[in-house]
Amino acid sequence: MSGKSASSRAAIYGRNSSAKQKSINDQQAENRAFAEANGWTVVAELDDPSSASRYATKSRTNWARLLELLPSIDVVVLWEPSRGDRTLATWVAFLDACREHQVRVAAVSHSRVYDPRNPRDYRSLAEDGVDSAYESDKTSGRVRRGHATAASAGRPHAPTTYGYVRRYDPATRAFLEQLPHPEHAAVVRDIIVSVGRGEPLHQVTHRLNASRTATPRGGAAWYHSTIRGIAGNQAYRPHPDDPARGVRMHNGDLHIGQWPPLVTESEWQAAQAVLGGNSETARRARRNSAPGQIKYLLSGNSAVMTAACGSMLSGFCATDGRGATYGCKMDRCASAPMPEVDEYVTRLVVARLARQDARRLWVVDDVASRAAEEELSQLRAELEAARQSFYRPGGISAEALAGKEAAMVPAIEDARRRAQPAGAPLALLELIEAGKFGTERVQAAWEAFPLPARREVIAGLFGALTLGPATVRLTRWTPPAERLAVVADRISHEWSHA
Template sequence: MPTTIFTPADVQPPVTSPDYLHAAAPTAAAIFTGRAYLRVSKDRHGRMRSPQQQNGEIEQDAAALGIILGDPYTEREAVSASRYTTKKRDGFAELLAELQTDSFGADILYLWESSRGSRRVGEWVTLLDLLEERGVLVRVKTHGRTYNPANPRDRRTLLEDAVDSEYESGKTSDRIRRDVASNAAEGRPHGAPNWGFKAVYDERTGRLINWDKDPKRAPIIWELFDRLKKGHGFMRIAADWEARGITNKGGKPFSPQHLRDLALKPTYTGLRVHKGTLIEAIWPNIVDRATFWKVQEILAGPKHQNYSPRAGRAVHEFTMIIKCDVCGNGIAVSHTKGTRYRCQVKGCVRLADKDGLDEILRAAIWDYLSRPDIYETIAISPKETAELQKIADDLAKLRTELRKAESDEPESVSEAKMMGRLIEKLKTDIGTKERRELELTTPSALRDLMAPGDDIERRWKAAPIETRRKVASILLTPEYLGEVRVTRSPVAGGRVPAAARIRWVRKASAT
């Protein structure tokens, strides 16, 4: 600690004195040293002082009093001093640590205002105890006073400030919670807008009013949902966006996982989530409700349940869609002795004429999608559209209830049994809804992926492999063209054409 003519602990002015420094020695040449604690304030309106502003005013005050200032303690980010925050203040922790190890190295702790120190009474008491032990005074700039934590009256004043600050912090926290709950019930936005939206503030008060579509980013969000609906994969979209220079808020390219996170956000279809409940929002939707729920159905499918960035890298149109006629498992491509089809699980069947089978399947799909009557086959009536919307809403609620039921911890055996019955019922209801949704959406999915028309061959060849595979997985089923099964070769060791090795399994009513 720097040398002084007298130490702060020796200064015992009358309790009526306005300030220890002024009362200490108008006649003594005292040299005091100080260090400031500067806390970042979260305030977009500019009413609070920034660390630079706080430090500037403290330096002016110190110069007027002849106090030599050392390096300040400064928070690196805006962290609340209240007891409601979960983050730690690194600058404050450093201050306490140096007081505990007696390496503070100054006579005075400078604060811009007492609430800059802490709004937690317990934390504030710890600080005052350490200051008292080390004989360090507290200078509060906005009070224009210096306090001695060893003096009972000064200590009471500082503690009253802490109690008042904690009380005000509590009232603020309660008000914020009420506002958040009220905003949620009314579908109002809260916090920073998702990518694709922009915040709209009141010009007079600076308060958040709503979110609105970002004219540059909103069309890109719509593109994401539209491409997912049409069968594009996340890796393909991410690579395309990176090539076009589309970046996230941090200026970095979107990863496939980040794109998936965006696609799951109900905010894009005008819904707000509050405590697991979907609420109609006041902001405009970027994506229509039907498209949003269709994408959710796709992402909830088996292919996306355990999503990894490498998912969706299939390079062949019909692998695992066509089946082995012996065991019923999927047929995949094998490159042993050339490129051929082979039963993936047991190797029951092998077909050397892969190209021949692919040509047969493409021709069947192109012929089917070029027929004019197929428009009517895949169309959904207005009544079915309304039913589909209700199913989507019901499924969202049921899935939310299921997640909550599965995460709750039962407190007794009877409660566990009751929750078990509830979970089973929810799963049954979800399964029923999903089956009906599949009945309604399969034709529309086909329409969205690849609408029928004369130029189907050109559009098929231009479509991404993911889209072609999804169309094939719909059409090569018993309900449509028929499930394709590869049979065993009738000639041992012979090369039999593909047309003689396939069996079409169709329903009686299939077209």
């Protein structure tokens, strides 16, 4: 190629995502400066003021003009790759044309010049097209630009999501990556998992304030609303199509974030079930977290435990120096000391969940969800293979990949939905998981759960759990070992699955 030596011929191209003309001017100024710094001759300056969104396809005349110029230029200068084209197929067609005409692609915000003939460079560029989050990502595009401006003006940049740290290039101040914060990431995990297990928001709030845990943005204290905001923030959850990365929400769509998630999908879902709307789980969690309702393990709800007459148990805190008791308030048909009743029921639960068949019995739709899980990983592998293929020179075409994606994404979405084990509270799943490692692990996991989670597990495990009338009377002189046996004798139970 005769024109590809000496001074390279460059075309600079600018586009805005929100029709702010000034931002295009800024882009072009920096594109021009970048070209000059590299000793390139700018032979064309093109811009399109329309949105780079894949939905805005109207006034992209200059992008088309740029494609026509490719045979006669050596390098295209863009503020960032995703400023080129948000439609996967046309973006890849652009890259293919650049490869064919030996045109390099300069990404000014990356301070990098890519050569699409180099497979690694091609892949980097293509990924920016594949990953639509890139453009809309807070940490890129507009905000990265804003950050550069803000830094030069001495103003602080937009706040980093709590739980993460961001790394910037010390020289260019360009954003490099977002990583879990060494301490705050664990706080985020704790909040989401605790909320998912049914620990009331006020309790989580109190706990974090009591332990003087660092607050977001250096606030004086943790508040309900902060906890709720963190527990419901999609940034922390794995992206459904790329579980190694978090979620970037943009206009109500889930995009792949440029950071790792902090919790698993099931942990995140459990928290949403508690926080969200009018689901049965949410109602149950609210009821159980109402003041005075969750003081005791087994009282206050006939779904948890009943007296012989069928009514719920009440907890009585002794005022006369004797221990707390459970009893029937309706007709006083039953009464027993609380520590022994709790102890016996706990033993029943732990022993049952440590059994081999626990998972089969209590994880509803388990076979179906595991089959869906397998199907999901196959679909993901298939899609990933297609993407890998099109990154390679000589691989499948952009149209083929776009067609494949269009066909597979709904199937992946469907499999993912079916892969969620239905019906089993997260706490129960965790206990059953612990059961694989023996009774002690179940016991330890059980003790770590807050009361609402334990109550929910009990309500799910037992078909009936009843405190019957006294057969042998207890006195304060009955020895401890005997007390447990006497109380156990009053309790009858049926498992919800035999």
